[in-house]
Amino acid sequence: MNRPAEPASSTVQLTIDEKTVTVPLGTTVFDAARMNGIEIPVLCHQQNEIPAGVCRVCVVDVGGRAYQAACIRPAEAGMVVRTRTKEVEAARKTLLELMMADHPTPCVRQQHTGDCELETLASEYEAKGNRYPRREVARGRDDSSLTILVDHAACILCDRCVRACADLRHNFVIARQGKGYGAGIAFDMDDPMGGSTCVSCGECMVSCPTGALTNKGVVGQRLESGLSCETEDLLRLPVFEGVSGTFLDLNRGSVMKRRVKQGEVLFHEGEYGSTAFYILEGQMEISISSPRGHVDTERGASGLFNILKNKLVGRKEHRRVDENMARTHISIDAPVELAYDDPVGQLGPGDLFGEMTCMSFYPRSATARAATDCLILEMLRNVLDVLQKNKTFRAKLDNDYRQRALETHLRTVPIFAGVTTEFINDLRQRVELVRYAPGEVIFRQGDLADAFYLVRIGFVKVSENYPGGELVLAYLSKGNCFGEIGLLGGGKRTATCSALDHLEVVRIAADDFKAMLQQFPETRAKLEAISAERLRENQVRFKQVSTVPVDEFLRQGLMEAENLLVLDLDRCTRCDQCVTACADAHGGVTRLIRDGLRLDHFLIATSCRHCRDPLCMVGCPVGAIRRQNSLEVIIEDWCIGCGLCATNCPYGNINLQEFKVDGPASDELAALGAGQESAKKKARVVRKATSCNLCNDYPEPSCVYACPHDAAHRVNAADFLGGLAKK
């Protein structure tokens, strides 16, 4: 007769280190021991994660053929477990020695906080790791994330970060890649951490037992104290929804809440800074107070009459009308574009501004003043980075951009300046904001064209491959677009575009772009004309480069010079009339020096070279320095005089010049009270960047005009070199 089966017991009884314990069925040996006060060392396991049994440090003797990893071995009834026998300890020590052999001792974590779990345990077991040969090929570091430093050399492949990212945070960014000596952790498709979809929640960092993933913090920067900014307070703000409290705890002091009174200036244009701002309450007014206009060319700075005149009248601004025709708006580091004729904009709650200054340390592009009493958040780049990666915040930013900023942004791009509202509405749903880390390639020359881009934040480097090497065609800043040639032409990219710094672009997929252009043939015609013009320029340039001996020329950055100042040394009597004429034309400050590279009997004098890699363009916060179609570098008249281009020019060919304008700056004007009308009339001095402008208000450059010996000539570089080559 069959007896009915007894119900399975819900507990099991086993012996651990001579101690009889009873635990629920399914409990692991590790947990059974811990529940009964017996500590088993482990590295790859922590209580809030599903055990993986990869480090094997928790090995115990359960009486079988091999030792078992306690963290994954279920407890069984009648099992006899020994955790601290001599043999088990020896096996553990060997494991620790093997791990230590590959571990940089002390690792970053041990250096900073002294709590590297591996090194602590190894020290307890006196496992130094010098019994085994060390790895010869370094596993490297990944410094791309602003918040987390990845030191692959310190990784013990415990998978705690992988499980934290996937199981705890459901981000699924980190995984294992490779095998054997090549094994390691990877982000997405083995991308740099900063370029991956990592949201910098910090969970991997707090899970890591070693110094493989550590908090970077922001070194050397500190915010002035503001209102209380405890983690709990921050997490209650909608802007921090979804941001890891762990991260905020680790980066205490990197974000501050501030009250700004009405009329108070938050920052001035041209100032350097390192923070971004997010408006919680109130309205900010953002403006460019520097007048539009260039420093006027003076008619002679020597002679009693001219000196007197210059003293009395001062230098004037001068508008180059022909250059302003296409621009209706000026792009700045904020989600608004400023109208050229009235450069004042409003920012309200939910607006984030100052991102380029914060991420790439560019000067402030405009002056920010509180239009009403404001409550704002000021943050350092690590917090901004986390916010920008936060899915909730990104969605909000994207939406705000589509609804509010897209239209004015598009209108800053000359080819879209006249598009209809219908066109904008059609585009609104098609755009996507995409971020790129510094150095990341957006597309390469020869790639299939799959999208059209508008620069929103940061700089894009556009370069082409030539026989003499890479040639930088342009640095595109906010208000520029790229990628249209490939889409309208043969379907292949004609240049390589990469992110120069922290870049954000508006991406329109190829299909959407084509559909849109079909719907709006007028815009298509404009784009096709520009595309054809750029292609023609490329062909001309390629021809020039292919026919000219360029080694030294390229090295000196002279290749793209459309107007080199060349002195024929066989004619030049070294009288310096060219230099003094230049100084006369530009307020006593010469923009050329009679020194430089010698080619045959010619001297390439030092004046603006319009370099092939025009570093002066990098970082202009208002995009005022650019190449013309002729490749000459020009400074637009909305330059705010921050001086970054002058600092960046390796040849010292950009100067800052002062000139007087009437009336105080807009922010000063606002700060003036009633009854101070006289102050409003006071003249002030502003600065503008200047470089050789070929004396464009004269028919001929002054340096050439003033040379009595027919020695100074402005020449096209390629023609000049071609002539030399034929000699």
Added chain:
Amino acid sequence: MRIDQTHRPWILRTGALFLLALLAYVPYSLFSYNGPSGGSSLGLIYGVAGYLLMIFAALLSVRKKFRIWRIGRAQTWMRGHLWLGLLSYPLIFFHAGFSWGHGLARLLMWIVSIVIVSGLLGAALQHYMPRMITERVPMETIYNQIHRVQEQLLGEADDLMGSLSPEQNEYGLIVPSSGPAATMTTTSTAVQLSQHSADKLRQMYDDTIKPYLAHRGSRGQSMADEATSKAMFAQLRTVAPDSIGTVIDDLENICQEKRDLDRQSRLQRMLQGWLLVHIPLSYLLLTLVAIHAIMALRY
């Protein structure tokens, strides 16, 4: 300024004007009752024309003061100065009937001759010397900066010697200052240098190299001669160890650079020196001619 085929239009026009003046002069000198003289109508015309051309030539210096005024390219003014200034010379002779005259007139003839000759010399120098400077001074610097560059060279040489001095060694590699094992140190390496070599190098630097580098120009300096300099450095190398060979090389290069600077200075002075005669005499000439004209017309 090179006088090349681009000057042909000026030469042709000046030549034509000269021929015109000559054609007028020949019958005038042959058939005038008292012979050609400055007081005759034609003589006065020649004199006035010559004086106007002199004034035009002198205006070049005014033109150079207002470099960016758009009143004609400086090059055009310079060519006008050269060719029309030259044309003034025969006109003055036509005015004077090829007589050198007496008193002020004679003085004026001498001055105008010196001005013209110095001008021609200047034109010749400006034609040939720029190429000479280009060829002979490969590392040319801006003329006004020569003394600054010279000071820098002296500073570099002092630094080099200082780097060999134990007291100034930033690494504190102190060495006995005497005895056969005396060591001198450079900033990068410690070198063994015998007392004899150390003394020799120091003495040569103090007695010969430093005075040469500090001295404006090269007069009376043995290092100014390239062959002598090479011989002195070669001799120094024979007593110094190889380890300070780079220091000696650097010193020799510095001396070579100083010689280049001196050569540039010299050539530049030659190129511009004639102006010291040409310009003051030109202004004197203009003034005296004005006085001569007033006196001649009045008395």
